[in-house]
Amino acid sequence: MRIGQLADRFGLNPKTIRYYESIALLPEPARTASGYRVYGEADAERLSFIRTAQRLGLSLDDIREILGFHERGERPCGHVVALLRRHTAELDQRIAEMQDLRAELTALVARASDLDDGTGTFCGVIEHHVEHAAPAARRR
Known part of the structure; x- marks a missing residue:
């Protein structure tokens, strides 16, 4: 074809x-x-x-490695399982971060009318949040 x-x-x-x-x-x-x-x-x-x-x-690099095993006549299943475990752990981390962000956004939306007093340069909701964010959150 x-x-x-x-x-x-x-x-x-x-x-x-x-x-x-x-x-x-x-x-x-x-x-x-x-x-x-x-x-x-x-x-x-x-x-x-x-x-x-x-x-x-x-x-694509992971896939290239797996194909290399195959081309050498080796079974790559152990390597593949390790890659999938690593990827699963990365997904778990990203999911946890996204859940934290969702909770933060939900709380911010709930307090929005209290936070936007009309004095902010852009949007008081976000500016107030930045001013009061934890130092670790501002470093990201």
Whole structure:
């Protein structure tokens, strides 16, 4: 199949496939006599793996490492599990931070009418909040 067909199959732009080739996530494809790229089912399977790994939050560098294991004939499952555990911990941290931010915003909205006395330069709600934020929060 040609690049456009492969791209359509996965809902991608052909430029994405060329990029994956340029960073060695996909091997250089065979070419027709006129220079068109020709892909096979192995390429489609590899692209499917790449897309699934990305959806799970793995970086292109992580995916490259996993593919390297495969190319060396090694099973990467232990490495993949470690990557997924790390990613899960990062997500847990981000979720906790977002929950803290949500609580802070909810409290701020609830107090908004008390905080905006019309004297602020931009918005008294935010300016009052900045003035009274904990020092650690201002350093972020």
